[in-house]
Amino acid sequence: MEKKRSSYTNYKPEDISGVKLSEEKYSVIGKSVPKIDGRVKVTGQAKYTGDLKFPNMLVGKILTSPHAHARILSIDTSEAEKLPGVKAVITHKDVPSLKYGISPARWDENIFCIDKVRFVGDKVAAVAAVDEDTVYKALKLIKVEYEVLPAVFDVYEAMKEGAPLVHDEYPRNLNAEIHQNFGDVEKAFAEAYYVRTDRFVGNRAYQAPMEPHSAISIWENGKLTVYCSTQSPHYFQYYIAREFGMKMGDVRVLKTFIGGGFGGKLEPTGLEFAGAVIAKMTGRPVRMFYDRADMFAHNRGRHRVHMEITTGVDKNGKILGVHANFIQDGGAYTSLGIATAYYAGAMLPLTYDFENFKFDMLRVYTNLPACGAQRGHGAPQPRYAFESHLDRIAEHLGIDPVELRLRNARKPNTVTPNDFGVQSCELTACIEKAREISGWNEKKGKLPKGRGIGVAVGSFVSGAGYPIYRTDLPHSSAIIKVGEDGTSATLYTGANDIGQGSDTILCQMAAEAMGFTYENMKIVAADTETTPLDFGAYSSRQTLMSGAAVKQAGEEVKAQILEMASVMMEVDVGDLDCREAVVFCKSNPEIRKSFGEVARTFFVQKGPLVGRGVYSPPKLGGKFKGAAVGTSPAYSFATQISEVEIDEETGEIDVKEVWDVHDCGQVINPSLLHAQVHGALYMGMGETVWEEVVFDDKGKILNPNLGEYRLPTALDMPKISSELVESYEPLGPWGVKEVGEGATIPTMGCYNNAIYDATGVQVNSLPLSYEKVWRALKEKREKEKNKEE
Amino acid sequence: MQAITDNNGVKRYLITLNVNGDSYSRVVKANTTLANFLREELDLTGTKKGCELGDCGSCTVLLDDKPVDSCLVLAVEADGRHITTIEGLAQHEKLDKLQESFVNNAAVQCGYCTPGMIMSAKALLNRNPHPSEQEVREAIAGNLCRCTGYVNIVKAVLAAADEQ
Ligand code: FES
Ligand code: FES
Numbered sequence: 004m005e006k007k008r009s010s011y012t013n014y015k016p017e018d019i020s021g022v023k024l025s026e027e028k029y030s031v032i033g034k035s036v037p038k039i040d041g042r043v044k045v046t047g048q049a050k051y052t053g054d055l056k057f058p059n060m061l062v063g064k065i066l067t068s069p070h071a072h073a074r075i076l077s078i079d080t081s082e083a084e085k086l087p088g089v090k091a092v093i094t095h096k097d098v099p100s101l102k103y104g105i106s107p108a109r110w111d112e113n114i115f116c117i118d119k120v121r122f123v124g125d126k127v128a129a130v131a132a133v134d135e136d137t138v139y140k141a142l143k144l145i146k147v148e149y150e151v152l153p154a155v156f157d158v159y160e161a162m163k164e165g166a167p168l169v170h171d172e173y174p175r176n177l178n179a180e181i182h183q184n185f186g187d188v189e190k191a192f193a194e195a196y197y198v199r200t201d202r203f204v205g206n207r208a209y210q211a212p213m214e215p216h217s218a219i220s221i222w223e224n225g226k227l228t229v230y231c232s233t234q235s236p237h238y239f240q241y242y243i244a245r246e247f248g249m250k251m252g253d254v255r256v257l258k259t260f261i262g263g264g265f266g267g268k269l270e271p272t273g274l275e276f277a278g279a280v281i282a283k284m285t286g287r288p289v290r291m292f293y294d295r296a297d298m299f300a301h302n303r304g305r306h307r308v309h310m311e312i313t314t315g316v317d318k319n320g321k322i323l324g325v326h327a328n329f330i331q332d333g334g335a336y337t338s339l340g341i342a343t344a345y346y347a348g349a350m351l352p353l354t355y356d357f358e359n360f361k362f363d364m365l366r367v368y369t370n371l372p373a374c375g376a377q378r379g380h381g382a383p384q385p386r387y388a389f390e391s392h393l394d395r396i397a398e399h400l401g402i403d404p405v406e407l408r409l410r411n412a413r414k415p416n417t418v419t420p421n422d423f424g425v426q427s428c429e430l431t432a433c434i435e436k437a438r439e440i441s442g443w444n445e446k447k448g449k450l451p452k453g454r455g456i457g458v459a460v461g462s463f464v465s466g467a468g469y470p471i472y473r474t475d476l477p478h479s480s481a482i483i484k485v486g487e488d489g490t491s492a493t494l495y496t497g498a499n500d501i502g503q504g505s506d507t508i509l510c511q512m513a514a515e516a517m518g519f520t521y522e523n524m525k526i527v528a529a530d531t532e533t534t535p536l537d538f539g540a541y542s543s544r545q546t547l548m549s550g551a552a553v554k555q556a557g558e559e560v561k562a563q564i565l566e567m568a569s570v571m572m573e574v575d576v577g578d579l580d581c582r583e584a585v586v587f588c589k590s591n592p593e594i595r596k597s598f599g600e601v602a603r604t605f606f607v608q609k610g611p612l613v614g615r616g617v618y619s620p621p622k623l624g625g626k627f628k629g630a631a632v633g634t635s636p637a638y639s640f641a642t643q644i645s646e647v648e649i650d651e652e653t654g655e656i657d658v659k660e661v662w663d664v665h666d667c668g669q670v671i672n673p674s675l676l677h678a679q680v681h682g683a684l685y686m687g688m689g690e691t692v693w694e695e696v697v698f699d700d701k702g703k704i705l706n707p708n709l710g711e712y713r714l715p716t717a718l719d720m721p722k723i724s725s726e727l728v729e730s731y732e733p734l735g736p737w738g739v740k741e742v743g744e745g746a747t748i749p750t751m752g753c754y755n756n757a758i759y760d761a762t763g764v765q766v767n768s769l770p771l772s773y774e775k776v777w778r779a780l781k782e783k784r785e786k787e788k789n790k791e792e
Numbered sequence: 793m794q795a796i797t798d799n800n801g802v803k804r805y806l807i808t809l810n811v812n813g814d815s816y817s818r819v820v821k822a823n824t825t826l827a828n829f830l831r832e833e834l835d836l837t838g839t840k841k842g843c844e845l846g847d848c849g850s851c852t853v854l855l856d857d858k859p860v861d862s863c864l865v866l867a868v869e870a871d872g873r874h875i876t877t878i879e880g881l882a883q884h885e886k887l888d889k890l891q892e893s894f895v896n897n898a899a900v901q902c903g904y905c906t907p908g909m910i911m912s913a914k915a916l917l918n919r920n921p922h923p924s925e926q927e928v929r930e931a932i933a934g935n936l937c938r939c940t941g942y943v944n945i946v947k948a949v950l951a952a953a954d955e956q
Contacts, residue, residue: 035898037895037896037898038895038898038900040900040903041894041895041900042887042895044900044903044906045878045887045890045891045892045894045895045900045903045906045907045910046838046878046879046881046882046887046891047836047837047838047839047877047878047879047907048838048879049903050837051840051904053841054831054837056835210938211938212902212904212938213840213842213848213850213902213904213905213936213937213938213939214840214842214902214904215841215842260902260903261902262840262842262902262903262904263901263902263904263938263939265938294844295842295843295844295845295847501902502901502902502903502904502939503901503939504901674897674898674944675898677898678898678901678939678940678943678944681940681941681942681943681944682901682938682939682940682941684941685940685941685942686938688941708843708845708847709842709843709845709847709848709936710845710846710847714936714938716933716934716936716942717928717929717930717932717933717935717942717945717946718929718930718933720929720941720942720943723941723943
C-alpha cells in the first residue's frame with residue numbers, strides 16, 4: 004500500500020542523519036528564544052485594534068458626564084443627528100437596560116446611564132460618524148440637562164448616615180463587607196510580647212497601558228464580531244452575549260495585537276456595547292475608541308486602601324497573629340472590586356507563617372471612577388503597609404529586618420490559615436540570596452548619611468483557582484495542528500498575549516512537548532471562533548494553566564508520531580523518542596527518521612495530525628465566605644531589596660539599585676521572565692513615588708494625561724538586578740509558576756523601608772512623593788529642635 | 793502652498809511629503825496632524841498614538857532626521873520635508889541594527905511604544921554613534937514604555953551602537 008502511493012509523489016524526506024541532538028534535558032524550554040512576534044513589532048507591521056480598517060467603517064465615541072453625581076432630566080440629540088456625516092446617536096433608550104459588570108454578585112453598570120450619572124466620565128450617549136472631526140462636533144451638540152446632586156468623594160464621608168447614595172440599593176454606600184477570622188487573634192495578642200498597630204493610606208493609581216482602548220464591531224446576518232483591546236476574549240464574549248440576549252456562538256470576540264493591559268482591559272467597556280448597537284443600527288462596521296482622558300475616566304485602576312494593621316509577636320519576632328482592618332475606595336461601580344477587596348487580605352498570610360489572622364474590609368462606593376484589578380490585584384498596598392509595619396516591629400525588638408523575615412518566612416508544603424495550599428516555596432532562599440547579592444550585611448546601618456537600604460517580600464497566585472463567573476468550563480484548552488508535510492505546526496489557544504510573551508512561551512512549550520522545534524511553530528491565539536477556550540490574561544495564569552493544556556496537546560501529538568514511527572521503522576514504540584523534530588531509537592540514536600516524514604505519512608494514511616489539551620485546576624480552598632479568592636494551584640515568592648539616597652533639602656528619592664530575587668518555579672524563557680520582573684518593578688516604582696490620579700473638589704480628574712500623571716521615564720529607573728532561586732512546582736507543567744505580577748508587590752514597602760533607613764522618617768501614605776518625604780523630614784527636624792530647646 | 797476651499801468654507805492645502813524615500817501629494821486640512829496624515833492617508837500605522845498631546849512619544853518619526861512627536865506636528869508644516877517612519881528602517885528583508893537588537897535583547901513586550909522608541913534611538917545613533925548609557929536614557933526620556941522598565945531597551949540600543 005505504502006509503496007504504491009509513493010509512486011505518485013516525488014516527496015523526499017529531509018536528511019537528518021547529520022543533525023546533532025542536544026544533550027540537555029530540554030531542547031526548547033529554558034532557552035531565551037526571541038519573541039515570536041518580535042519582528043512584526045519592530046517593523047511597525049503589527050496592527051493593533053485601532054490600526055485596523057474595514058470597508059465603510061464608521062468611527063464613534065462616547066459622551067460622558069461632566070458631573071460627579073447628577074440626575075439626568077433630559078437628553079436632546081436632535082441637533083447632533085442633523086450634523087452632516089453623523090450616522091447614529093444613541094442613548095439609554097436605544098440599548099438594553101440590563102445591568103452588567105464583571106463581578107457577578109454586583110452587576111451595577113448600564114451601557115448608558117438611565118436616571119443618573121455617578122462620576123465625572125460616566126456614560127451618557129454615543130455618536131458614530133464618518134470621521135473623527137464630525138464625531139467631536141456631534142458630541143458637543145448633544146444637549147443633556149442635569150440636576151446636580153450632592154456627591155461623595157471620601158470613604159469616611161460616604162459611610163455616614165444620611166450621606167448621598169451612589170446606588171440606592173447600597174445603604175451607607177457599602178458595596179461589600181468582609182469579616183474573616185482564622186484562629187484566635189485576640190488570644191494571640193494577649194499572649195504576645197509586643198503588639199503594635201500602624202495606619203497607612205494608599206493611592207489611586209492607573210494601569211495606563213500605552214495603547215488606548217478601541218473596539219471594532221461588525222454585524223453580519225445576525226452575528227456580531229468584535230475586534231477589541233481585551234485581556235480576555237472569552238469574558239467579553241460571555242458578557243456581550245448576555246447583555247444582548249444572544250447565543251455565545253453568535254458573538255465572536257478576537258484581538259490582533261494588544262498594547263498592554265495590566266488589568267485595565269479585563270472587562271468589557273461601553274465601547275464594545277455601544278459599538279455593537281451602532282453597528283447593528285447602521286449596518287456598518289464601527290470603530291469606537293477612548294482617548295487618553297477617557298481611559299483615565301474609565302479607569303479600573305488600583306483601589307486606594309485605608310489600612311490599619313495590628314500584629315502581635317513574641318520576643319524573637321515570631322508573628323503570632325495579625326489583624327488587618329481595611330477600607331477601600333471603590334469608586335462608582337463594582338468592576339472587579341469584590342475580588343480586589345478579598346485579595347487585599349487573603350494575600351497577607353501567604354508570605355509569613357502565622358496561624359491567627361483576622362481580616363475586616365469595607366469596599367465603599369464614591370462618586371469617582373471605578374477601581375478594579377491592577378497588576379498584583381489588591382495585594383501591593385496591603386503589602387506596603389505590612390512590610391513597613393514589620394520594620395517598625397523589627398526596630399522595636401532590635402532585630403535585623405532581614406532576620407525577622409527569615410524567622411517568619413513560609414515554608415514549602417504548608418497551608419495558610421485561610422486554606423491556601425502551598426507546595427513549592429523558596430522564600431527563605433530568596434531572602435538569603437537577596438541579602439547576599441545586595442551586600443545587605445555590609446550596608447545595613449553602615450551607609451553614609453542620607454543613604455538607606457530596605458527589604459520587603461511578596462507572593463502571588465499562578466492563576467485564579469476559580470473563574471470570574473460561575474461555570475464548570477475548563478480554564479484552558481489548546482489544539483496543535485501539524486502541517487500536512489510535517490514541517491510546521493500551529494498552536495491554537497485562547498490564551499492572550501498582551502505583551503507579556505505568552506505566544507512565545509506557549510510555542511516553546513508546545514515544541515518541547517511534541518519533540519519539535521520552536522522556529523517552526525506558529526500560533527493562532529485569543530479568538531473565540533478559531534481557538535479553543537482559555538480564560539485569558541489575568542491573575543498571572545497563562546504560563547501555568549494555558550501551559551498545562553498546551554503541554555498535554557503536545558504530548559498527544561508526540562504519542563501519535565511515535566506510534567506511527569514505530570510502524571514505519573519497525574521498532575517497538577517504547578524504544579522511540581522524539582526531540583528537535585527527530586524521531587530516534589533510544590537504544591541507538593543513529594536509527595532515526597525526521598518528524599516531518601513521520602507526520603506526513605500520518606497525514607497520508609490517517610488525515611490531520613492533531614493534539615488536544617485541556618486544563619482545570621484541582622478543587623482548591625476552604626469553605627468560608629470568600630474562600631475562593633486567592634486560591635491557586637501554585638504561588639510565586641519574591642524578595643526585593645533597594646538602596647536609596649535621599650536629598651534632605653528637597654526630599655528627592657534617588658534609588659541607586661534594586662535587587663529582586665524570585666521563586667517562580669522552572670523558567671521557560673529566561674530573558675522574557677526577567678523582562679517581566681523589570682516591568683513589574685517599574686510599575687511598582689511608579690506607584691510608589693510618583694503616580695496618583697488626583698481630583699478637584701467636584702470629582703473631576705486633574706491629571707488625566709501622561710504629562711501630569713507621571714509615569715517613570717528611562718531617566719528615573721535605577722539599576723535593576725533580577726535573580727532567581729532553584730525551584731520546582733509539582734502542580735505546574737515542567738514545574739512553572741507565575742512571575743508577571745509578583746514583582747510589583749514588594750516594591751512599595753521595600754522603598755518605604757529604605758527611605759526610613761536613610762532618614763528615620765516614615766511616610767505613611769502613597770505615593771512616597773518627594774514632597775511628603777521633605778515634609779516628614781522637616782517635621783522631624785522641628786521636633787528635634789524643640790527637644791533641644 | 794496651494795489651497796482650495798470646499799463648499800463649507802473649509803480650506804484644504806496641497807502638500808507634498810517625502811516619506812521613507814517616496815514622494816506623496818495629498819490635500820489636507822490645516823489641523824491634520826502629521827501622525828494622522830501618516831496613519832490615515834498613507835496607512836503607515838506603525839506610527840502609534842498613545843496620547844495625542846506630545847506626552848508619550850509613541851508617534852515619534854524623523855522629520856529631516858530629527859525626532860519629533862508627529863501628533864504635535866501639522867501635516868502642512870511637513871510640506872516639502874523628509875519623513876522617516878518605522879516602516880522606512882528595514883531594507884527589504886534586512887532589519888535595521890536597532891530593530892534586530894530590540895528583538896534579540898527582549899526589548900519588546902506589547903510593542904506599542906517600540907516604533908517610537910526605535911525612531912528616537914535611531915536619531916540618537918545618527919548623531920552620536922557611540923552613546924553612553926546616560927545619553928541613551930536621555931534620548932528616550934520622551935518615550936514612555938509601560939512594559940519593560942526600559943532595562944532591555946537601553947541594553948538593546950547600546951548593543952546596536954556597539955555593532956556599528
Ligand atoms: S501620541 Fe504623540 S506623543 Fe503621544
Ligand atoms: S513594550 Fe509595551 S509600552 Fe513599551
